[in-house]
Amino acid sequence: MEETILKRWSRELTIAGAIVLFLLPLIGIPGKTYMTLTIAGLAMGMLLFLVASGVSIIFGLMDVLNFAHGALFAWGAYVGFTVFGYLMKWVEADSVLQNFAAFSLAIVAAMVVVSLVGIVLEKVIVRRVYGSHLFQILITFGATIVLVELIRVFWGPNDEVMTVPLTFSKSWDIMDIIINRYRVICIAVGLVVYGVIQLILKKTKLGTIVRAGVEDRDMVQAMGHNIFLLFTGVFAAGAALAALGGLTMSLFSLQVYPDMGGTYLLFAFIVVIIGGLGSVTGSLVGALIVGLTYNYVAYLVPWAAAGANIMIMIIILLIRPTGLFPVGK
Amino acid sequence: MEEERSVNDAILKVEKAHTFIGQHHILQGISFESKADAVTVLIGRNGAGKSTALRTVIGLLPPSEGKIFFKGEEIQKKKPYEIARMGIGFVPENMGIFAGLTVEENMRVAMLVEDEATTQRLERALDMFADLRKFWKGKAGNLSGGQKQMLAIARAIVNDTSLLLIDEPSKGLAPIIVDAVIEAINQIKDHSVVVLVEQNFYMASSVGDYFYIMDDGMVVHGGIMEELVHDEGLKSKYLGISKTGD
Numbered sequence: 001m002e003e004t005i006l007k008r009w010s011r012e013l014t015i016a017g018a019i020v021l022f023l024l025p026l027i028g029i030p031g032k033t034y035m036t037l038t039i040a041g042l043a044m045g046m047l048l049f050l051v052a053s054g055v056s057i058i059f060g061l062m063d064v065l066n067f068a069h070g071a072l073f074a075w076g077a078y079v080g081f082t083v084f085g086y087l088m089k090w091v092e093a094d095s096v097l098q099n100f101a102a103f104s105l106a107i108v109a110a111m112v113v114v115s116l117v118g119i120v121l122e123k124v125i126v127r128r129v130y131g132s133h134l135f136q137i138l139i140t141f142g143a144t145i146v147l148v149e150l151i152r153v154f155w156g157p158n159d160e161v162m163t164v165p166l167t168f169s170k171s172w173d174i175m176d177i178i179i180n181r182y183r184v185i186c187i188a189v190g191l192v193v194y195g196v197i198q199l200i201l202k203k204t205k206l207g208t209i210v211r212a213g214v215e216d217r218d219m220v221q222a223m224g225h226n227i228f229l230l231f232t233g234v235f236a237a238g239a240a241l242a243a244l245g246g247l248t249m250s251l252f253s254l255q256v257y258p259d260m261g262g263t264y265l266l267f268a269f270i271v272v273i274i275g276g277l278g279s280v281t282g283s284l285v286g287a288l289i290v291g292l293t294y295n296y297v298a299y300l301v302p303w304a305a306a307g308a309n310i311m312i313m314i315i316i317l318l319i320r321p322t323g324l325f326p327v328g329k
Numbered sequence: 330m331e332e333e334r335s336v337n338d339a340i341l342k343v344e345k346a347h348t349f350i351g352q353h354h355i356l357q358g359i360s361f362e363s364k365a366d367a368v369t370v371l372i373g374r375n376g377a378g379k380s381t382a383l384r385t386v387i388g389l390l391p392p393s394e395g396k397i398f399f400k401g402e403e404i405q406k407k408k409p410y411e412i413a414r415m416g417i418g419f420v421p422e423n424m425g426i427f428a429g430l431t432v433e434e435n436m437r438v439a440m441l442v443e444d445e446a447t448t449q450r451l452e453r454a455l456d457m458f459a460d461l462r463k464f465w466k467g468k469a470g471n472l473s474g475g476q477k478q479m480l481a482i483a484r485a486i487v488n489d490t491s492l493l494l495i496d497e498p499s500k501g502l503a504p505i506i507v508d509a510v511i512e513a514i515n516q517i518k519d520h521s522v523v524v525l526v527e528q529n530f531y532m533a534s535s536v537g538d539y540f541y542i543m544d545d546g547m548v549v550h551g552g553i554m555e556e557l558v559h560d561e562g563l564k565s566k567y568l569g570i571s572k573t574g575d
Contacts, residue, residue, distance in 0.1 A: 205437060212427045212438045219425035222387050223484070224413035224441045327429060 025296040035177045037295045043183035045291025046190025047252055050245035051264055052271035053197065053283040054238030060214040060278020060327055062231050064126055065133050067140040069242050069268065070261025071147035072114050072121075076243025077162070077250035077260060078155050079113045080106040084163055091165050099165035110247045111240040117147070118239025122232050144261070151258040159257040162250045186248055190284075193244065197280050210234060214278045214327050270313050276323025285324055339398075340365050340492055340522050341386065346395035346405070348378075348385045355381045357546040358395065363492065363539075368514065368523040370533045370554065373543035373567060379526040380422050382543070383494045386524070387419045388412045399492065414441065418485030418521070422496040426477045428470030432461055435469050439484035447487060454483040457513055475506035482513060492522045499529040511535045530570055534558050542567045 026034050051073055058066050083106040084091050090102040125143055129135040168182040201207035213220045213230060221227045249264060250256045271290050275282025290309050298305035316324065339362035348356035355378050363369040371379045384390040386397055388409035397405040404412050413419065427435050436454075440447050455462045458479035464472060469480060478498055485493055495514070499507045507529065514523060514536045527533040533540065537554040544567055557563060564570040 208430065208434050209438055212430060212434075215427045215429055216425055218389050218409070219421065219427070220438070221409040222389060222413055222419040222421070222425070223439050224410050224488070225438075226408075226410045228408075 022292070025300065028300050029296065032177050033299065036179070037299055038292065039179055039183050039187075041292035041295035042288065043186040043252065043291070044294060045288035046187050047245055047249045047287075048264070048267050048271050048291055049190050049284050049287035050193060050241055050248065052268040052275070052287055053193070053280050054241035054245075055265075055268050056272045056275065056278055056280065056283045057210075057214075057234055058238040059272070061210060061217070061234050062126075062130070063133075063217075064130070064235075065136045065140065066126070066235075066238070067137055067265070068121060068143040068147060069140075069238070070263075070265030071144040071151075072118060072239045072242040072261070073246035073249070073264055074151060074256070074258060074261040075117060075147060076110040076114045076246030077256045078151055078246075079110040079243065080247035080250065081155070081160060081162060081256050083109045088163070091163055094166050096167045099167045103165055103168070106247060107244060110243040114243030114246075115236040115240040118236045118242075119232055121239070122235040126235065127228070127231075148258050148261070155256075155258075157258065159255050162254050162256050164251050164254065168251070182251060186252060189244075189248060193241070194280065194284050201280065267309070270309050272323075274313050274316050274323060276325040276327060278327035279323070279325035282323055282325030282327075339363055340400055341524065342398040343382070343386065344396045344398070346382075346385055346392040346397060348381055348390050348392050350381065350390065355390075355546050356385060356392070359543070359546070359548045360395075361541045361548055361551060363522055363524050365522055366518075367538040368518050368525055368536050369539045369541070370537035371524065371526045371541050371543055372528070372530070372533050372557075374569065375528070377543040378546040379543050380496050381546075383419070383496050383524065383526055384421075386412075386494060387417060416489060416491040418488065418490035418493045420478075420481045420485050420493070420495040420498065422500065422526075424477050424481040426469045426472070426480060428468065430469055431466055432469050432472070432480060433465050435480055435484060436461075436487060439487050441488050446489065450487050450489075454486055457516060458483050475502050475509070478502060478506070478510060479513070482510070482517070486517055486521065490521050492524065493517060494524050494526075496526045497528060498525070499527065499532045507532055530564070530568060 025037075029037065051069070055066065055069050058064055058069070084102060087102040087105065090098040093099065121143060125139055126136070129139050164182060168185060170181055172179045172181065201211055209220060209225055210230065213227060217227050245264070246261070250260070267290060271283055271286040274289060275284070275286030289312060293308050293312060294305050297308040320326070341363040343362065344360050345358045346356050346360070347354065347358055359378070359382060361369070361371070371382055373379055381390060385392050388404070388407055388411070392405050395405065396403055399412070399415055399417065402415075404415065427438065430438070436451060440451070460476050461480055461483055464476065469477065472480060482495065482498065485495070498510050498514070502510065511532055514525070517523060518536070523536075525533070525536065534554055534557070539552070540554050540557050541548045541551040542563070543549070549567065550563060
């Protein structure tokens with residue numbers, strides 16, 4: 001009887017539990033600071049989602065552990081950095097239109113260039129190691145070294161300051177709560193990307209085939225679909241998402257440096273494990289959990305910020321070993 | 330000339346195929362063929378290599394040696410999606426249902442082209458398996474075992490397939506559902522040649538026209554199903570079926 005009630009109300013109980021956890025930091029954080037941290041956490045979560053969703057889809061469909069995802073992320077940031085260099089007048093102009101034009105062009109360039117790098121990576125390297133996780137880790141780790149060294153060759157070994165478009169760097173003051181505009185833009189970009197991915201996956205035939213491939217790729221092949229072409233396309237899309245994540249994150253952290261991918265790749269793997277491999281919604285929820293936790297804990301107990309997310313990952317794995325939104329295989 | 334004619338007579342012809350799974354030598358030079366307008370049954374005990382034979386034909390386990398002809402064309406080096414696009418449908422032993430997708434989405438993934446002919450075949454499949462229409466918008470993972478088997482078969486016949494490979498469709502199903510599947514296969518064989526892997530002799534003999542007995546990765550006997558039905562010695566030796574029971 002009790003079990004039936006729990007089952008019937010499981011959705012409501014989960015939502016109630018999530019709201020309680022979400023509001024829990026209010027015990028130790030003043031209200032206005034809490035709001036600022038929440039917006040920063042949501043923005044960071046959305047940026048992590050951009051990186052993690054690519055990792056998740058690539059692993060879910062292709063069963064490929066892509067350790068080069070971090071390097072692709074860094075490439076995205078550097079391509080954006082270059083575009084901003086050419087369009088510095090637009091970046092520094094006090095014009096929303098010119099700022100958005102520079103931002104949009106940088107995004108397009110980063111996604112196109114890095115998806116092409118992703119296609120080469122998949123066709124030349126990754127395709128040879130399908131089915132072997134050990135070789136995938138080794139070979140994509142090797143690819144990371146090459147890609148990072150290429151960054152040093154093309155852009156130099158030093159850290160560079162990333163210039164945020166002028167109007168993005170300003171803040172809104174709403175009832176004494178300071179809201180940085182760029183953080184709101186990050187949240188909007190994350191939501192748009194999530195919406196587009198969901199639209200493609202749920203409403204198009206291609207997306208349906210990709211979802212079917214995540215469950216059983218042999219069967220998708222036996223139904224007449226060229227899974228290898230699909231793999232290349234998914235890898236390119238994952239690389240493009242990494243590039244978008246890299247560019248937007250570099251504007252968040254105000255710098256680019258050759259090794260920047262490694263730091264965020266660790267977060268991305270935590271997000272993907274929490275959310276469930278292969279699930280885009282899982283990546284979004286996982287990323288928001290990680291982003292919010294990081295910001296709240298960094299304020300309350302700064303030294304425990306990174307560890308708190310690993311603790312959450314361990315707890316979720318103990319309760320649900322396949323993550324919050326498992327995809328059936 | 331003689332050999333060429335024999336290749337052309339059969340819609341599917343497997344010649345001395347050897348297949349390995351890892352280091353295990355599963356198929357050890359099997360040969361069989363499937364004639365047009367007939368149901369050919371691969372029958373044998375567990376582990377005889379029947380399922381591997383079908384996966385070899387569809388290209389999921391390519392043979393290391395031997396040849397496979399479909400409508401006279403060699404296919405053993407082709408990729409599974411190329412083989413499927415030639416007109417071969419496949420229903421695996423585990424049914425291969427995409428549990429997280431709806432019944433409608435499962436059918437959509439199966440439809441290689443969405444033209445009028447495909448729509449007609451879809452309607453025919455839905456008429457054959459009325460439950461699929463009932464649960465059209467429901468998650469395929471929530472279907473019963475029999476309904477999943479119906480969905481698996483419906484997906485395989487929605488395209489213009491001239492050969493259908495079905496792996497143990499009776500596995501785990503209640504007798505009444507097995508009868509429904511038998512009826513479905515008997516309808517399908519009017520439109521498409523069927524190669525069936527089956528352990529259930531009742532089902533095999535109900536739909537089969539020809540048979541091949543497999544044992545330890547080899548084809549040990551083949552012929553007309555009618556002969557096997559009356560050959561108690563063969564049934565006892567390879568299928569473990571005695572005269573008094575099955």
